Amino acid sequence: MMDKMIFGRYVPADSAIHKMDPxxxxxxxxLFVCTIFLANNVVTYGLVAIFTIGLIILSKIPPRFLYNGLKPVFLLIVFTFLLHILFTKEGEVIFEFGILNIYEGGLKQGAFISLRFTFLILVTSLLTLTTTPISITDGMEELLNPFKKWKLPIHELALMMSISLRFIPTLMEETDKIMKAQAARGVDFTSGPLKDRVKSIVPLLVPLFVSSFKRAEELATAMESRGYRGGEGRTKYRQLSWNTRDNLLMAALVVLAVLLFLLRS
Amino acid sequence: MGKKLVSLDHVVFNYEGSDSHAINDVSFDIYEGEWLAIVGHNGSGKSTLAKLLNGLHFASSGVITINGSELTQATVWEARRKIGMVFQNPDNQFVGTTVEDDVAFGLENNGIQQDIMAERVKRALMKVKMDAFLDQEPHHLSGGQKQRVAIAGVLALQPDIIILDEATSMLDPRGREEVLETVRELKEENVLTVVSITHDLEEAAKADRIIVMNKGQVHREGSPIEIFRLEDELIELGLDIPFSVKLSKALQKTGLDLKNDHLTEEELVKELCELHSKM
Amino acid sequence: MRITLEDVEYRYSVNTPFEHLALHDVNMTIEPGTYTAVIGHTGSGKSTLLQHLNVLLRPTKGRVIIGERTIRAQKKKEKNLKSIRQKVGIVFQFPEHQLFEETVEKDICFGPMNFGVPEAKAKELARIALKQVGLEQEILKKSPFDLSGGQMRRVAIAGVIAMEPDVLVLDEPTAGLDPRGRKEIMDMFYQLHKDRGISTILVTHSMEDAARYADDIIIMHKGTVYQKGKPEEIFSKPDQLLELGLDVPDTVRFQLMLQREMGIRFARPSLSLEDLVADIKEAMERGNRL
Known part of the structure; x- marks a missing residue:
């Protein structure tokens, strides 16, 4: 079940998108999220579709993998689509089914909103699929740097985030181990009445907390012994570089935005 | 023996809320270029000692001197640059999201320029033979590899001393060998001083000098040969003796005329050969 | 209770880019009352294998027969796994990480009570188990988190022993302990095996322990059984082990060195220091007669 989730997962590959500056x-x-709201007819949605498909091809992420991973979200999209069909009463009736009338406007709006939703999900997933979480953190830290002037703890937040990211796989592994150890002692995490299942969380959570605190303490000690004393006077190892590739893709997006603006009805 | 790098003078330490001394009146020196093993069973105070050396704890009384200057709150950051530590749990000291980030962490903390940093990260990783793993994430590495990265993180800061605080105790045999091999090579290449805190006596046998800790005190101090001659005394302290020493003693008990104590199996084999040809 | 694995295969993350074959073509039988050591590198499939022994994992192909029950590779949910898990106890690596109750007593009782043992009986079992692992009864009322690392390890082990399993699976139970602790724990498991006839499966990196305690040794390599046999058989072909990058017991390694340097031959691998001493003595005297 967890294996198939692709949110927040990074899939390494050698592609133009992977190499972009975070x-x-x-x-x-x-900007894509803003731009997509300009689309309101078949042509403009078509352009957005071409742009999205282009990004997917450039990213070299297997479409099948995307499809499988986003399956749960697609259900939501279908649901939205149905809601619109049932409750929007605009334009001509194109289908009559007893008390159920389907209007042209409903169909159109449902389709457009579902598409918009699909594109949004696809493009944001592409971001996390092609960018290591740490690059995203670096990118955000850089973009937010101007806010340091107002005493926002950008460095601390970024460090916290990168350490959390670093420890996610470790904690997942740990969770799995403790679940198995307790299952071996007769805890049933997967079946039985709800009350029992809620109770079975305790033998999982307590050890997880204990070990996380221990880890945090040891990590703090290790960081201190390696000379960490806050953000001041610290240099950064990771340097971001903005290339022609980045300019090109940004330009493509601007072109898309202009086209959408001109072609929308 | 090289010059004195570190000296402990009647150091006492208590953990908060505990009335017994975790470290009780400990004095010894660490010399430049040596490999010092500090051994003792779990709870003998050996890890507390490591933390005192790195200024992670401060002595309740007594003085620790590093390179001529006393270790205090004021000099602690300088001390930490000079004494690098590798801890027991490979996971809980890996700060960076990738190998190179982790090695760079200490350099970043010390405000080293980016171009110098890149150079040092690379060189340090080459020394521990992890340069092929530059952009790997920690959960894809074995325990031994993570510990080698931790060593690289220490090396990049160019310290005088590296302290291995039970750095191999959570590793499988292959990982342990990898780490010890790395340390051995580093020691041969340059004048790095190694302090290894361990209960692995095979590891201690390779040191130049051994300090045996018990109940927060220095129980014995001497060369591996001197220490392993203690035999039963070590076993009583919850320790063990290397296989070659054990075998040598057992053979001598059966009446074989072996002259020496044997710290390595090669030495023992050699003497058995000689004896065999004489018979 | 007999455990048999037939053509077992296990894949992690099936149908994703992260799919990974961890076990294949594994066939083995663990006879009741035996002591088996499983050795192999990290990543050889040992850990995956042991999780099949009480159905924490189910094979993606093949079947596992545990006593009367047969676990097959199929989608259908297996019901009532508890009875298997009560009979096959696992002591995981660093078992102290599973402690969670307020007192040592409650923690040890946790397993038995999950399997339906009444509280009074569970407490009785806890007291026996605690004695078995060599701890004083006073600590029953203490919080497990106030104990030393070594004591926590023993309490966690007691928690598994108190389940009164027929089969005990041990995954590196002494990792991180000092030499004395290591020996005490290993001797304790051996005693338990002898006294109660518990089948014991020890996953270990220590060839000394494998040679000293096990009746049978299974070598795992690249996800499958590479070799199995009695310790004497396994260690009489040390070259194979060394080729896999595995160790041999100190005694065997020393014999090899003597064979190479002195040209004397040993009839059998010495698996203990006493044997080795006797063998060397004998070889030296034989040399004398030449």
């Missing part, structure tokens, strides 16, 4: 990717996604 700042560019973050900005691209942000």
């Amino acid at each position: 700042r560019a990717k973050l900005m691209l996604v942000f």
Whole structure:
């Protein structure tokens, strides 16, 4: 079950999208989210579709993998689509089914909103699939740097985030281990009445907390012994570089935005 | 023996809320270029000692001197640059999201310029033979590999002393060998001083000098040969003796005329050969 | 209770880019009352294998027969796994990580009570188990988190022993302990095996322990059984082990060195220090007669 989830998962590959500057990717996604709201007819949605498909091809992520991973979300999209069909009463009736009338407007709106939702999900997933979480953190830290002037703890937040990211796989593994150890002692995590299942969380959570605190303590000691004393006077190893590639993709997005603006009805 | 790098003078330490001394009146020196093993069973105070050396704890009384200057709150950051530590749990000291980030962490903390940093990260990783794993994430590495990265993180800061605080105790035999091999090579290449805190006596046998800790005190101090001659005394302390020493003693008990104590199996084999040809 | 694995295969993350074959073509039988050591490198499939022994994992192909029950590779949910898990106890690596109750007593009782043992009886079992692992009864009322690392390890082990399993699976139970602790724990498991006839399966990196305690040794390599046999058989072909990058017991390694340097031959691998001493003595005297 967990294996198939692709949210927040990074799939390494050698592609143009993978190589982009994370700042560019973050900005691209942000602007894309704004731009997509300009689309309101078949042509403009078509253009957005071409752009999205283009990004997917460039990213070299297998479409099948995307499809499998986003299956749960697609259900939600289908649900939205149905809601619109049933409750929007605009334009001509194109289908009559007893008390159920399907209007042209409903069909159109349902289709458009579902598409918009699909594109949003696809592009944001592409961001996390092609960018290591740490690059996203770096990109965000850089983009948010101006806010340091107002005493926002950008460095601390970024460090916290990168350490959390670093420890996610470790904690997942740990959770799995403790679950198995307790299952071997007769805890049933998967079946039985709800009350019992809620109770079975305790033998999982307590050890997990205990070990996380221990880890945190040891990590703090290790960081201190390696000379960590806050963000001041610290240099950064990771340098981001903005290339022609990034300019090109940003330009493509601008072109898309302009086209959408001109072609929308 | 090289010059004195570190000296402990009547050091006492208590953990908060505990009335017994975790470290009780400990004095010894660490010399430049040596490999010092500090051994003792779990709870003998050996790890507390490591933390005192790195200024992670401060002595309740007594003085620790590093390179001529006393270790205090004021000099602690300088001390930490000079004394690098590798801890027991490979996971809980890996700060970076990738190998190179982790090695760079200490350098970043010390405000080293980016171009110098890149150079040092690379060189340190080459020394521990992990340069092929530059962009790997920690959960894809074995325990031994993670510990080698931790060593690289220490090396990049170019310290005088590296302290291995039970750095091999959570590793499988292959990982343990990898780490010890790395340390051995480093020691041969340059004048790195190694302090290894361990209960693995095979590891201690390779040191130049051994300090046996018990109940927070220095129980014995001497060369591996001197220490392993203690035999039963070590076993009583919850320790063990290397296989070659054990075998040598057992053979001598059966009446074989072996002259020496044997710290390595090669030495023992050699003497058996000689004896065999004489018979 | 007999455990048999037939053509067992296990894949992690099936149908994803992360799919990974961990076990294949595994066939073995663990006879009741035996002591088996499983050796192999990290990543050889040992851990995956042991999780099949009480159905924490189910094979993706083949079948596992545990006593009367047959576990097959199929989608259908297996019901009532508890009875298997009560009979096959697992002591995981660093078992102290599974402690969670307020007191040592409650923690040890946790397993038995999950399997339906009444509280009074569970407490009785806890007291016996605690004695078995060499701890004082006073600590029953203490919090497990106030104990030393070594004591926590023993309490966690007691928690598994108190389940009164027929089969005990041990995954590196002494990792991180000092030499004395290691020996005490290993001797304790051996005693338990002898006294109660518990089948014991020890996953270990220590060839000394495998040679000293096990009746049978199984070598795992690249996800499958590479070799199995009695310790004498396994260690009489040390070259194979060394080729896999595995160790041999100190005694065997020393014999090899003597064979190479002195040209004397040993009839059998010495699996204990006493044997080795006797063998060397004998070889030296034989040399004398030449």
